[in-house]
Amino acid sequence: MGPEGKTLLNIIILGFGFMFMFTAFQTCGNIEQTVIKSFNSTEFHGSGYTSMAIIYGVFSASNLIAPSVVAVIGPQLSMFFSGLVYSGYIAMFIHPFTWSFYTASVVVGIAAAILWTAQGNLLTINSTDATIGRNSGIFWALLQFSLFFGNMYIYFAWHGHVHISDNDRQTVFISLTVISLVGSFLFFLIQKPEPEATPSEASESLLQTESTESASIVKALQLSVTKEMLLLSISIAYTGLELTFYSGVYGTCIGAMTQFGDDAKSLIGLSGIFIGLGEILGGGVFGMLNKCNRFGRNPVVLLGLITHFVAFYLIFLNIASDAPIAPEEGTHLQAYITPRYTVALLCSFLLGLGDSCFNTQLLSIVGFMFREDSASAFAVFKFVQSITAALAFFYSNYLLLHWQLLIMVVVGFLGTLSFFVAEWVVVSSRRDTDFDSI
Missing domain, CATH: 1.20.1250.20 (MFS general substrate transporter like domains)
Structure with a gap:
């Protein structure tokens, strides 16, 4: 081989x-x-x-x-x-x-x-x-x-x-x-893709890595306060909030719905499958769109926001407000409509699809904007996303469903606007580069 x-x-x-x-x-x-x-x-x-x-x-x-x-x-x-x-x-x-x-x-x-x-x-x-x-x-x-x-x-x-x-x-x-x-x-x-380095080379490269490590921390701190990263950090924060919601909170809500009958607990598994379908479809389609990116990244992010807003509205109507924090026997509160598991699973699919819209475009724009410092830029990306996910898991212990949805609506809207501005900065700088090269 x-x-x-x-x-x-x-x-x-x-x-x-x-x-x-x-x-x-x-x-x-x-x-x-x-x-x-x-x-x-x-x-x-x-x-x-x-x-x-x-x-x-x-x-x-x-x-x-x-x-x-x-x-x-x-x-x-x-x-x-x-x-x-x-x-x-x-x-x-x-x-x-x-x-x-x-x-x-x-x-x-x-x-x-x-x-x-x-x-x-x-x-x-x-x-x-x-x-x-x-x-x-x-x-x-x-x-x-x-x-x-x-x-x-x-x-x-x-x-x-x-x-x-x-x-x-x-x-x-x-x-x-x-x-x-x-x-x-x-x-x-x-398997190792190339022959191992000799001991002296290995120790030399390790020293370089360790010295680069302290430099990369400094670089990450510098990048985190640049105009571009501050703009993108609202969108990144939103992906942390909705990651918490689709990966932990929403499944718990479905399992707590006594109106779904004896199947409520097994529907948690089915919900995860539909989230996966949305993720794979979105990742495949929008990953490929990056290659023929004639309209830029903004339409995909806007689609992600609309998809999530539709999902949040349907969840608000379909799931009882105390479902995230209901006791073991489930919630007996009535939602705004007669709860349907088909609507709940449609929302799972939309959550996965919207998540892939945001993540594929964020990975693309961060990789493009910070090509020279990609490792530090992605460290900032993971840091912001993880902190907001941790915060969201913490407040999920206490907040009713409609408050959790409202937080995501506000941050998602602001994050999308700030992404549009960041994309405009990218397009402007690309035009300036093209103009300079003429």
Whole structure:
């Protein structure tokens, strides 16, 4: 197999490893608040929302140390050990204790930063300028399929279950732990794309990496206060808020709707599948549109905003206001219309589609604007997104559904306007460059 074939195989293995790991972890995030409410135990007083807030808060702060860890032990071992931590977090639900739940949340936050830094590093060293777009697309597609398989399993495993028993919970989380471990061990199949450096070269490159690390932190801080990044940060903050909503809160709301009958809990899995459909369709279509980007990025972002506003309005009508914080037996409050699970699943699809509109265009504009400092720019991107996701998971413990939707409507509207201005800056600078070159 030639070098090109070997690097492509590495990307495919990387994608499958992440698909297995996130089949387990995203399914865990989708169902954990519902599971915790069903877990009647005097010694356990945890909240799935608070756990996710801790994970994203620690994740954002750990982005500062993650590159040093990857430089010291290499991307392959970084991903393997991070994967083991993810598996440990999932396994903890087999019999949760409050202390183990929150401790695992902190450790997963650190592991997440190391995992994604290593993933970016591995994707880069296995790609050239010509193949980075294709390889990113392959990785994204395989990762998004993780939304299908775990949620499909939940749909069939919990079909007709009004209450999630200890046996139901243990069966699901033992299965998810095994799936996550398979993903971690797949990383060992990734081969080095080029011969290893000699010890002296390796230590020299490590010193360079460490000195660059402190420089990259400074660079990230400088970038975070530039006009362009401040404009984009409102849109990025919005993706953090709606990430929280579709990945943790909305599934909990559906599971709490007693009007959906005995299928309410299994619909959480079906909702995750429809979110995945929206993500994959949007990622595929708008990823390809970037190549023939005649109208710019603004129409795609506007489509994302309209899609989300339609979803939020339908959710407001279809789901009871106390659903995010309802007790284990669910909510008995009446929504504004007779709740229909078909409308709930349509909203899941729209949430996924709108999310992919915003994310594909943000990744595109950040990569274009900060081509020379892409690593620092994406570190700022992840930092802002993680902080707002942590904040949203925290307030999800307390706020009724309509207040959560209102926050997203306001930030989404402001974020879209600021994105339009940022895109206008890009178009203007491109015109100036073209004019100067004439």
